[in-house]
Amino acid sequence: MTRFPTSLVAAEWTKLRSVRSTPLILAVATVATIAIAVLQARSTISAWDSWTARARAEFDPVFTTFTGFQLAQMAFALLGILAVTAEYSTGTIRSTFAAVPRRGRVLTAKLLVLGTVALVTGLALAFTAFFAAQSVLAGKHLDVTLDTPNVLRALLGQGFYLCTAAILGAAIGTLLRHTAGATTLTTGLMFLSTTVFKAISPDGSTALIHWSPAAAAEGLTWTTFHDPDWPPPGSALIVCLTYLAVGITAATWRLTRRDV
Amino acid sequence: MIEADELTKTYGRHRAVDRLTFRVLPGRVTGFLGPNGAGKSTTIRLILGLDSPTHGRVRINGRPYRALTQPLRQVGALLDAHATHGGRRARDHLLWLAQTNDIPRGRVAEVLRRTGLTEEGHRRVGGFSLGMKQRLGIAAALLGDPQVLIFDEPVNGLDPDGVHWIRGLIRSLAAEGRTVLISSHLMSEMQLTADHVLILARGRLLSDSGMADLVRSDGGDVLVRTACDTPLATLLTARGATVAPEPAHGLAVTGLDPAEIAATAATHGIALVELTPRPPSLEEVFRRITDPELRYRAEPRPQDAR
Numbered sequence: 001m002t003r004f005p006t007s008l009v010a011a012e013w014t015k016l017r018s019v020r021s022t023p024l025i026l027a028v029a030t031v032a033t034i035a036i037a038v039l040q041a042r043s044t045i046s047a048w049d050s051w052t053a054r055a056r057a058e059f060d061p062v063f064t065t066f067t068g069f070q071l072a073q074m075a076f077a078l079l080g081i082l083a084v085t086a087e088y089s090t091g092t093i094r095s096t097f098a099a100v101p102r103r104g105r106v107l108t109a110k111l112l113v114l115g116t117v118a119l120v121t122g123l124a125l126a127f128t129a130f131f132a133a134q135s136v137l138a139g140k141h142l143d144v145t146l147d148t149p150n151v152l153r154a155l156l157g158q159g160f161y162l163c164t165a166a167i168l169g170a171a172i173g174t175l176l177r178h179t180a181g182a183t184t185l186t187t188g189l190m191f192l193s194t195t196v197f198k199a200i201s202p203d204g205s206t207a208l209i210h211w212s213p214a215a216a217a218e219g220l221t222w223t224t225f226h227d228p229d230w231p232p233p234g235s236a237l238i239v240c241l242t243y244l245a246v247g248i249t250a251a252t253w254r255l256t257r258r259d260v
Numbered sequence: 261m262i263e264a265d266e267l268t269k270t271y272g273r274h275r276a277v278d279r280l281t282f283r284v285l286p287g288r289v290t291g292f293l294g295p296n297g298a299g300k301s302t303t304i305r306l307i308l309g310l311d312s313p314t315h316g317r318v319r320i321n322g323r324p325y326r327a328l329t330q331p332l333r334q335v336g337a338l339l340d341a342h343a344t345h346g347g348r349r350a351r352d353h354l355l356w357l358a359q360t361n362d363i364p365r366g367r368v369a370e371v372l373r374r375t376g377l378t379e380e381g382h383r384r385v386g387g388f389s390l391g392m393k394q395r396l397g398i399a400a401a402l403l404g405d406p407q408v409l410i411f412d413e414p415v416n417g418l419d420p421d422g423v424h425w426i427r428g429l430i431r432s433l434a435a436e437g438r439t440v441l442i443s444s445h446l447m448s449e450m451q452l453t454a455d456h457v458l459i460l461a462r463g464r465l466l467s468d469s470g471m472a473d474l475v476r477s478d479g480g481d482v483l484v485r486t487a488c489d490t491p492l493a494t495l496l497t498a499r500g501a502t503v504a505p506e507p508a509h510g511l512a513v514t515g516l517d518p519a520e521i522a523a524t525a526a527t528h529g530i531a532l533v534e535l536t537p538r539p540p541s542l543e544e545v546f547r548r549i550t551d552p553e554l555r556y557r558a559e560p561r562p563q564d565a566r
Contacts, residue, residue, distance in 0.1 A: 011359035018352035091343025098308045098337055099360040101326040259311040
């Protein structure tokens, strides 16, 4: 892979921006994250006075207002899945590989474009939702700032996790080549693995649970309240990077060794 | 030039393509004929490096497809007109293809113009008719101004205007000295466009010959008309010909060439009203070659003839 051609990145960018699903998915993610952040902040300040001491202790001004990001994670995973499976379902993949027989390069360019779009949008969403929610929380002086411990890490972590979701979706899409199958597997892995890992873990053991992507996402994005089921931020990062490495390696292997 | 040597592709126990060896030469239109499932599309996928051969190899301009740098500048292919994302505008579809091979952006407008799609470039492909999608597929194939062109079933779904247009385009591409391979199961179309024909059935190459040779060498008959057919029919049958009455009037004669028929008539003072050699249509030739039963009956004929 000497001298990576930027032309492939340009081509993948054209592909991604020229289908309607891309702006649609990003719009859904934007509305979901920002609207939910504002709504949750509002309901918090209106109900705050009636909250128990325990509920107040578990309140995390960033994490609690970021529920919408779960929807965004699914949307970003779908963005990644569709970037690959739509090529298979429409047959575009044959044009792609006829134009670029070095399939590994296509995947690299696709993941670079997808990852960049997901990271930039993800970070923009995290910061926008943060400022929107905090401006509402300020009404009860519950707001925090970027200087508050863990806040910046949580926002960067949220952006990074959205990027992970998109790339993981694309990797699973490459492995399964089928939108429905890839969506099912990705959703299962991202949202149900915590439950499954918990069920098969011995009582009190969190080692396996920490390997659930959802737990890793929580480990990356909490600021004041930390559940023992969530891995510490450093471990959460390693969990994400491991999923990415395994996913990308498997996808590359599948892509370069199988007929179209 | 496309060179296939012992090209073989096996799926499980099924041999889709079986030891194909052929050359597709520049400056002429080569037709790739075969019934559905003959292995035409598999062969094209092997040529384009989309599938890997189980055995043998195929090269384009001396190199395997996967070793080509910027392959769209050397080979243009129309595979399946439906194989585009319906949500993408025609222009964007061509743009990303151009970008992969560093083809200048200006080519997008040029190929849209050459395929008559200038007005449709901004439209999403999903709203295209099959004929327009076919034109877009051809525009994509022409994008890199390639020396080799491969069209899989190019006239499928085209209206008469479109068929006429593509026929002209294919002829002109070959006239420019390019290597043109078109696959089809439409014999009549092939007879009008191809100079050379590769006939494929059940993965095997059954024939590799010039269109003229193919049509001349195998079958056909001579239409003979006289004032009264019966006496001549008797004479020709006596000379070993097979004579069948034509529906309206006249005789269809096989087994004797026109000169022999004319001589027989002349010797017996029979005036000929018409004497027309009728070459077989490619369709007949094709059916005789590909249908094992017909082939069995057809093959002894050359020995029988004289």
